[in-house]
Each structure stands twice: as C-alpha cells, then as structure tokens.
Amino acid sequence: MHDVVFKTTAGSTLQYFKCGTGPIMIVTPPAWGLGVSYLQEALTPLEQSFTLVFLEPRANGKSSRPAAPEMTCWHIADDIEYLRQELGLDNIPCLLGHSGGGTIALYYAIKYPTKVNQLILSNHRLDGFDDGKSMKEAIVEKAKNPKMHAPLKAWTTSHENLTDEGFAQVIRSFLPIYFYNPDAFYRSKELSSLQSVPLWNYQTVNGADREVHQQEAELGKVTAKTLIISCRADPVCTPAQAMATQKGIRGSKLVIYDECGHFPWLEKEETFRDIIDFLH
Structure with a gap:
C-alpha cells in the first residue's frame, strides 16, 4: 500500500x-470523518483485478482542512479532479463512491462528464432529494427488532459538544441500524473499532446551514457508464434515492439487494461479482 x-x-x-494491479479505480469515501480505512478493508477482493486509489477527501487523514463553506460535496468533487491530474490520467477508468462518497463521485461525473468512463455508486446519497418518507418507513421496520432498540436510541443522541473520541463512540453505538442483521456490524474491524471521528467534518458536511445543490436536476449531464447499488434495509441511502438516480442517468444499471443494509459487501457476497461483471 x-x-x-x-x-x-x-x-x-x-x-x-x-x-x-490492473486498470485504475479511484475510490471515494464520505467526507464527514470516516476516512478511507473501512473501504481499504472492504475492497480487498478487487485488488487482484484493479489498481485501487483511495482518496482521503479534504479535512480527512493528512488532507488539508479548507474553510467551512468549501466542505460541501459539490466542492469536494474537485479533489477527485486534482487527483486525476496528479495521476496523469486523461480519463478516470472507473470511479467508485460509497455513501456520501457516492454523492461526491456523482458530482464529479456531473461537473466533469468527459473525465470519467465508468461510475459505481454504492448506497449513495442523492443531494437535495427529499427522502423523508422512505427513511421513516425504514426506521419503523427496524424498530420491530429488539436488537435495534439501543442503536436507534443512540442515533438520536445529541453530539453537539462531544469530543472526536466521544463522537466515534456514539457512531459505534448506532451503526448496527445501518445493517439488515445488526450483528453484521462486527464483521468490519474498522467500523466496530472506530476511535476518533472529527466532529467538525460532520457538522460542516451535514450541518443545517450547509449549501445544498439539487443533484437530481443535473443527472442528465452524466455520460459515464453507471452502476447503482442499493439495499432495501438501508435507512439513510434508501432505494428511493437510487431509483431517482437511475431514472436520471441514461442507460444506468440499478441493482437492489434484499435483506441488506448500508454496507452491502458485509451482507451480500454477490456485491463483488456484480461490480466485476459490470466493469468487464
């Protein structure tokens, strides 16, 4: 590495x-503080077929922190363009984004449509999309499982005055609701052992005063061959967002997994098969 x-x-x-080894695949995580380590752990099976380049977006890892107004996914998409230039690529062969990283990757494909050939959006958030109804339905369904009660309570805990270490502890407490099977959370050493997550990142990327663009209206600008992966038990990036994205990107392919949550590679072994089949 x-x-x-x-x-x-x-x-x-x-x-x-x-x-x-192989064709380059740039991988983008969400910018709110998880960093790339959980994706480095997750995407190991792809290393035999692709050269994986994991980007630490601004304010993550050793990447420098910008002014707060420049921490929107719209702005952070430019970090992918800086990386393309650094790697000396005329075009990015494949760009993969997960969760909020998918939001960033999608903005890149909107802003720089001629610079990316293939786009994979895994459980992405469609910026500006009103998905309150689907999210509420997902939470009501999860509340039927007693194992979800404590994580759901932690999800509503205020984190305004927490340290970065305290914020990581809260995240560890509520992440099980992001899965169909809450026990699957412990299959990821990186997620289940989070020690510090920068609260500043979360507050600037997801804060109420952040600048929000309407991605749905700009989906027609995307020309990359696109695969969209979604999961029915994902409470934050629901299939409703994925279906809206698929409708807006001409020729895109949508795969929806049943009995699976926000991290499909931990609950559906066919995730990597579908990614490789799409790219080949």
Whole structure:
C-alpha cells in the first residue's frame, strides 16, 4: 500500500493510498470523518483485478482542512479532479463512491462528464432529494427488532459538544441500524473499532446551514457508464434515492439487494461479482 501526499494546483494538500494491479479505480469515501480505512478493508477482493486509489477527501487523514463553506460535496468533487491530474490520467477508468462518497463521485461525473468512463455508486446519497418518507418507513421496520432498540436510541443522541473520541463512540453505538442483521456490524474491524471521528467534518458536511445543490436536476449531464447499488434495509441511502438516480442517468444499471443494509459487501457476497461483471 503506497501512501502519497501531494499539493494540488489550488495549493491544498491531499492524501491517497494506492494498491493492487490492473486498470485504475479511484475510490471515494464520505467526507464527514470516516476516512478511507473501512473501504481499504472492504475492497480487498478487487485488488487482484484493479489498481485501487483511495482518496482521503479534504479535512480527512493528512488532507488539508479548507474553510467551512468549501466542505460541501459539490466542492469536494474537485479533489477527485486534482487527483486525476496528479495521476496523469486523461480519463478516470472507473470511479467508485460509497455513501456520501457516492454523492461526491456523482458530482464529479456531473461537473466533469468527459473525465470519467465508468461510475459505481454504492448506497449513495442523492443531494437535495427529499427522502423523508422512505427513511421513516425504514426506521419503523427496524424498530420491530429488539436488537435495534439501543442503536436507534443512540442515533438520536445529541453530539453537539462531544469530543472526536466521544463522537466515534456514539457512531459505534448506532451503526448496527445501518445493517439488515445488526450483528453484521462486527464483521468490519474498522467500523466496530472506530476511535476518533472529527466532529467538525460532520457538522460542516451535514450541518443545517450547509449549501445544498439539487443533484437530481443535473443527472442528465452524466455520460459515464453507471452502476447503482442499493439495499432495501438501508435507512439513510434508501432505494428511493437510487431509483431517482437511475431514472436520471441514461442507460444506468440499478441493482437492489434484499435483506441488506448500508454496507452491502458485509451482507451480500454477490456485491463483488456484480461490480466485476459490470466493469468487464
């Protein structure tokens, strides 16, 4: 695993990790503080077929922190463009984003449509999409499982004055609701052992005063061959968002897994098969 830090043309600093062999796949995590370690753990099976380049978005890892107004997913998409330039790529062969990282990757495909060939959105959030009804239905369903009661309570805990370590503890407490089977949470060492998550990132990326773009209206700009992965037991990035994205991107493919939550590779072994089949 190569760890690289470089200066962008805008003067900021970005970090990325590189491993594997084959065509390049750039991987983007959400920017609110998880970083790329959980995806490095998750995507190991792809290293035999692809050169994986994991980007630490601004304010994550060793990447420099910008001013708060520049921590929107719209702005962070430019970090992918800086990375493309750093790698000397005319086009990105494949761009994969998970969760909020999918939001960032989708913005990149909207802003730089000629610079990405293939796009994979796994459990992505469609920025500006009103999904309150589907999210509420998902939570009502999860509340039927007694194992979800404590995580659901933790999910509503205020974190305004927490330390980064305290915030990580709250996240560990509520992450089981992101799964169909709450015990599947412990299959990820990286997620289940989170020690510190920068609260500043979360507050700026997801804060009530953040600038919100309406992604749905711009989906027609995407020209990349696109695979969208969604899961019916995902309470935050629901199939409703995935279906709206699939409708807006011409020729895109949508896969929805039953009995699976926000991290499909931990609950559905066919996840990697579907990704590789799509790319090949």
